[in-house]
Amino acid sequence: GAGVSQSPRYKVAKRGQDVALRCDPISGHVSLFWYQQALGQGPEFLTYFQNEAQLDKSGLPSDRFFAERPEGSVSTLKIQRTQQEDSAVYLCASSLGTSGSSNEQFFGPGTRLTVL
Amino acid sequence: DAKTTQPPSMDCAEGRAANLPCNHSTISGNEYVYWYRQIHSQGPQYIIHGLKNNETNEMASLIITEDRKSSTLILPHATLRDTAVYYCIVRVDSAGFQKLVFGTGTRLLVSP
Numbered sequence: 592g593a594g595v596s597q598s599p600r601y602k603v604a605k606r607g608q609d610v611a612l613r614c615d616p617i618s619g620h621v622s623l624f625w626y627q628q629a630l631g632q633g634p635e636f637l638t639y640f641q642n643e644a645q646l647d648k649s650g651l652p653s654d655r656f657f658a659e660r661p662e663g664s665v666s667t668l669k670i671q672r673t674q675q676e677d678s679a680v681y682l683c684a685s686s687l688g689t690s691g692s693s694n695e696q697f698f699g700p701g702t703r704l705t706v707l
Numbered sequence: 708d709a710k711t712t713q714p715p716s717m718d719c720a721e722g723r724a725a726n727l728p729c730n731h732s733t734i735s736g737n738e739y740v741y742w743y744r745q746i747h748s749q750g751p752q753y754i755i756h757g758l759k760n761n762e763t764n765e766m767a768s769l770i771i772t773e774d775r776k777s778s779t780l781i782l783p784h785a786t787l788r789d790t791a792v793y794y795c796i797v798r799v800d801s802a803g804f805q806k807l808v809f810g811t812g813t814r815l816l817v818s819p
Contacts, residue, residue, distance in 0.1 A: 595750070622804060633794055633809030634751065641804065682750050689804050696807060698750030 595699035597683050603705045604673045612668045612702045616685030623666050624696060625658055626682040634682050640666060641689055673706045680704070711795045716814040719789075725782040727813050729795030732776040739798045740771060741807065742780050744791040751794065751809075754780065785817045 596615045604610050616623050621642055626634035627650075637650040642663035651658070655673075660666040670677055680703050684696040712730040719725040731740060739758050743751040755762055755769045757778070762769045768781040782789055794812040798805045 624807075626809075631811075633792075633811050634807075636806055636808070639804055639806070646804065647806075684750070686805075694805055695753045695756075696805075698752070700748070700750050 595683055595685055595697050597681075597699040597702050599702060600700065601703050601705075603707065605707055606673060606675060608673050609669065609671045610673055610704065612670075612681050612704070614666045614668070614683030614685075614699060616664065616666070616683070617687075617697055618664075620685035620687050620697075621663075622686040622689055622694075622696075623660055624684040624686075625666070625668050626684065627652075628680040628682055628701070630679070637668070637681075670704075673704075675706050678704055678706045711797055711810050713793075713795050713810060713813045715811065716816070719782075719785045719815060719817050721787055721817055721819050722784055725780075725785040725789065725815060725817070727780040727782075727793050727795075727815065728777065729779070730777045731795070731797050734775055734797050736775075740769070740775075740778050741796040741798050742767070742769065743794045743796065743807075743809075744789075745794070745812070746788075746791045754793075756798070785815075787817050787819065789815065790817045791815060 598613045623640040625637040628634040638658045639647040640660040655671045657669045680701040682701045684698045686694050686696045741756040742754040745751045757769045771778045792812040792814050
């Protein structure tokens, strides 16, 4: 594919529902990141995968948030028992390697989650 | 994490150079300065990055002061499509990967 894709682009959930957000990174990219962006704010780091290994989940706001990347490609961010404060744009990014000076992160268009 | 300070908004006339400043006075010697921009309803887009030398690519130029405490992103001939939020980021190396710590950025409005 040409870039990082995310689905769905928009999701409306009733409070208490579970949601699953999908990210398809650029093929061959080792690193995958999830960010949360509240209205009017910059993106905030949630979690990081290197292939299938979740190496950092320090940004996940609560244990209702869970991310996986079982085969080292597609990743899913799951939010259980959604709350209104979970309303935000969820961004996925991927990069080719893990380190180095030119390790640019490529972002998807995001999923806008609205919890009613 | 090294913090950055940017003006919340700037205006620029179409065709003129847009100069976006950023302060990063607590930057460490091995930390890079990255610039991303975010056009409405899209994900952030990489623009340029640098360590201590000035850098130029097809999108922009990055001027970093000698003491590395501040930098300026230059869009040489701004167009209406350059209207976006511009983020100056000091890349944090954490556990073997680069974590991007975004601030609130500068909202650049390019007008005809």
